[in-house]
Amino acid sequence: MxxxxxxxxxxxxxxxxxxxxxxxxxxxxxxxxxxxxxxxxxxxxxxxxxxxxxxxxxxxxxxxxxxxxxxxxxxxxxxxxxxxxxxxxxxxxxxxxxxxxxxxxxxxxxxxxxxxxxVSPRIAAERARDDAVTLFETSMLNAAIGQAVIDASGRWLQVNQAMCELTGYSADELRQLSFRDITHPDDVAAADLHVAQLLDGERTQIESEKRYIRKDGQTVWVQRNAVIVRASGGHSDDIIIAQIQDITRRKNAEAALARQAVTDALTGLGNRHSLMAQIGALAHPRGAGIGLLFLDLDGFKTVNDTYGHVVGDELLVAVAGRITRTIGDLDIACRIGGDEFVVIIFSAASQEEMENHRVELKRAVGGTYDLASLSATITIAASVGSSWSGGGDHRDLLAVADQHMYRDKVDTRRQAVVAQTITPPNLELDDR
CATH class of the missing domain: 3.30.450.20 (PAS domain)
Structure with missing residues (x-):
């Protein structure tokens, strides 16, 4: 060799x-x-x-x-x-x-x-991958909250049973849709922004509250936590994993508390807090006329003293009903305490028009009431004051309307009579 x-x-x-x-x-x-x-x-x-x-x-x-x-x-x-x-x-x-x-x-x-x-490292990696997939699928299957996998275009790739129960759709039906198809129209823009931020790398996770429209048309509030999982093939292969929890009860409770904060519990009208918030908003220039009516019942204390607060409360509810039926749909009525009511008139074009509203409300509220808690009728009158502003600062409207109401009360005190009709006899009430 x-x-x-x-x-x-x-x-x-x-x-x-x-x-x-x-x-x-x-x-x-x-x-x-x-x-x-x-x-x-x-x-x-x-x-x-x-x-x-x-x-x-x-x-x-x-x-x-x-x-x-x-x-x-x-x-x-x-x-x-x-x-x-x-x-x-x-x-x-x-x-x-x-x-x-x-x-x-x-x-x-x-x-x-x-x-x-x-090929032991490859086998170990494949087994680790398979174990991870099995763990993820088991976690999704048994999760008490909705879990989903979404592709870069927003289509549902994988959903668990809790997600199906939350939305009312089957897994096959959801896989034919994107998240936009079941998102409340008012929340789509924000949801699209969040997905774009995840895909662009601006954010690595999203925590937000949004609304879905269920298959039956009901709206549900959800807490959504989403993360991006990058793929080696480019952004189009990225996926988003989301956890979605139904928070409708919590949101309804929050809304109820918010309503209670600005609602008179007895009459369902706005309360003093609501009125002051509205007047605070009116203090900003709007370029339109705004009017206020301030109403006080004449002799209401006598009703309470004679028949008790149950009858008095029923009378206040009845008065609130007449006020609501008298004013316009866009106007706001509030009970600010006791027998005092304030109405914001948004459609008034002049002080003269407000006077017409004042007379109309005084006539509507005053008169006879048949109350379920009393086997008799009660006749009561109301004193009403008004104020109007053509624009700009409206903060003095309440004080002016209050002054005019007391002027109306003084002017009509001799004629104002609270009457209860009982058969027999008739009992007349005054506001002394």
Whole structure:
């Protein structure tokens, strides 16, 4: 053998021995012709020890029996590739991918090349991925709140049963929709912005409250927590994982508390807090006329003293009803305490028009009331004052209307009579 050929063989041997994969050549009689150093790691045999051995003696009876069908396939000239788990010389379990490549010379299989690669890291990664997927799917399946996976376009990819119950849609129906299809129209723009922020990397997670429209048309409030999961294929392959919790009861309770804060519990009209908030808003220039009516019942204390507060409360509710039916749909009525009511008239164009409203309300409220808690009728009168502003600062309207109401009370005191009709006899009440 020439020196050059010997050098080439030496280089080839060093290359084969440095390759971490197991490489060998076996002749048609299943005896080894060449083996690299990896055989020592796998089977505890040096390459020179392996040379000439039968493949059964290297693999061992059990592994040889498992691989026999692939060996026979290679001897038939068929390329073989298969996965195999084995224990190496150090007792370490290896997950491998084996390839048998037939060596065909003049149409005859002279032997085959063996190439075995340790794929344990890949198998471990795949198992970790599968475990993570199983854990995620189990978590979704058993979660008490809605969970969903959404693609970059906003379409539902995966939803759990809690999400279906929340929205009223089946999983198949949701997968035909995007989140926009079930989002309340007033919340779509904000939802789109949040998705864009996630995809652009401006935010890594979103916490927000929004509304969904259920399949049956009902509106539900939800607390949504969403995170972005990046994909290697680009933004179009990114997904969003969301947890969605029904908070409708909480939102309804908050709305009820907010209403209670500005609502008179007895009559259902606005209360003093509501009135002052409205007047505070009116203090900003609007360029339109605004009027106030201030109403006080004449002799209401006598009603309470004579018949008790149950009758008095029923009378106040009845008065509130007449006020509401008298004013316009856009006007606001408030009970600010006791028997005092204030009405904001948004449609008034002049003080003269406010006077017409004042007379109309005084006439509507004053008169006879049939109350369910009393087997008699009560006749009562009202004093009403008005004020009007053509624009700009409206903060003095309440004080002016209050002054005019007291002027009306003084002017009509002699004629104002609170009367209760009882058959027999008739009892007349005054406001002394």
């Amino acid at each position: 020439s020196a050059s050929r010997a050098d080439d063989n030496g280089v080839l041997r060093r290359v084969l021995d440095t390759v971490p994969a197991l490489i060998g050549y076996w002749d048609a009689g299943l005896r080894n012709v060449m083996a690299n150093h990896a055989y020592a790691d796998y089977f505890g045999l040096r390459p020179d020890e392996v040379r000439g051995m039968h493949v059964r003696d290297v693999l061992g009876p059990a592994l040889f029996s498992s691989n026999r069908e692939y060996i026979d396939g290679a001897l038939r000239g068929e390329h073989q590739q298969f996965d195999r788990t084995l224990t190496d010389a150090a007792g370490q379990i290896r997950h491998t991918q084996a390839t048998y490549i037939p060596d065909v010379v003049d149409g005859v299989v002279a032997g085959f090349v063996v190439h075995v690669v340790d």
